[in-house]
Amino acid sequence: MxxxxxxxxxxxxxxxxxxxxxxxxxxxxxxxxxxDWENLIEEIENMGRRERRSLKSNLLVVLLHLLKWQFQPERRSGSWEGSIVEHRRRVREALSDSPSLQPYLDIFADCYAQAVKQAKAETGLSLETFPILSPYSLSEVIDDDFLPRFTTESEQ
Incomplete structure (x- = not known):
């Protein structure tokens, strides 16, 4: 048997x-x-990792599109704004459903750095175009009423 x-x-x-x-x-x-305790425990651990990865991914997408919105105003589109709205909603829902994710937001600076690299790749703009540190606060990033205005290099 x-x-x-x-x-x-x-x-x-x-x-x-x-x-x-x-x-x-x-x-x-x-x-x-x-x-099946062994696999059940593994699945529960994986659930926590997936929640953190999802939060990070959604935060990165919002930051990427905010950068593109700010630094390529001539290319703004409804799809960028729609993406910002959608991924902000996902971030807020994740934080609402799991308040214990709040301390995990210390990944914000890392997400911004990754968003800058991706924005450079997607826009063709030089890395120096983008501020080294995020020009947006976390509260602005998840605020539906916030969209950055275009800034010239002399304003940075």
């Missing part, structure tokens, strides 16, 4: 959705002895 661990591992590897459904059933019926 195959072991429980082998059965759980096989199901986890071959039908993820069914593994989830069976795991939920076992937890609901308090059949704790037959729960």
């Amino acid at each position: 195959p072991s429980l661990k082998t059965d759980n591992q096989t199901l986890y590897e071959t039908d993820y959705l069914q593994w989830i459904e069976k795991t939920v059933e076992k937890l609901q019926s308090q059949d704790y002895g037959n729960v």
Whole structure:
């Protein structure tokens, strides 16, 4: 007779959705002895990582489009503004659903640096065009009413 661990591992590897459904059933019926704890713990850990990665990704997209909005005003489009609105909403929802993500926002400076690199690549503008430090505060980045105005190099 195959072991429980082998059965759980096989199901986890071959039908993820069914593994989830069976795991939920076992937890609901308090059949704790037959729960695939190893994979369940791994999945819960991965959920936390995904939440942090998603927050970082959405923050980066907002910053990227704010930079493009500010430094390429002649190329502004509804899709840029739509992207800003959408990704701001995602950031706010993530923070609302999981307030414990708030301390993770110390990634802001890193996100800005990555957004600058991507903005350079997407716009063809020189790296020196963009401020070294973010010209936007975190509260501005997630504020639906904020859009930066165009600044010339002499204003920076």
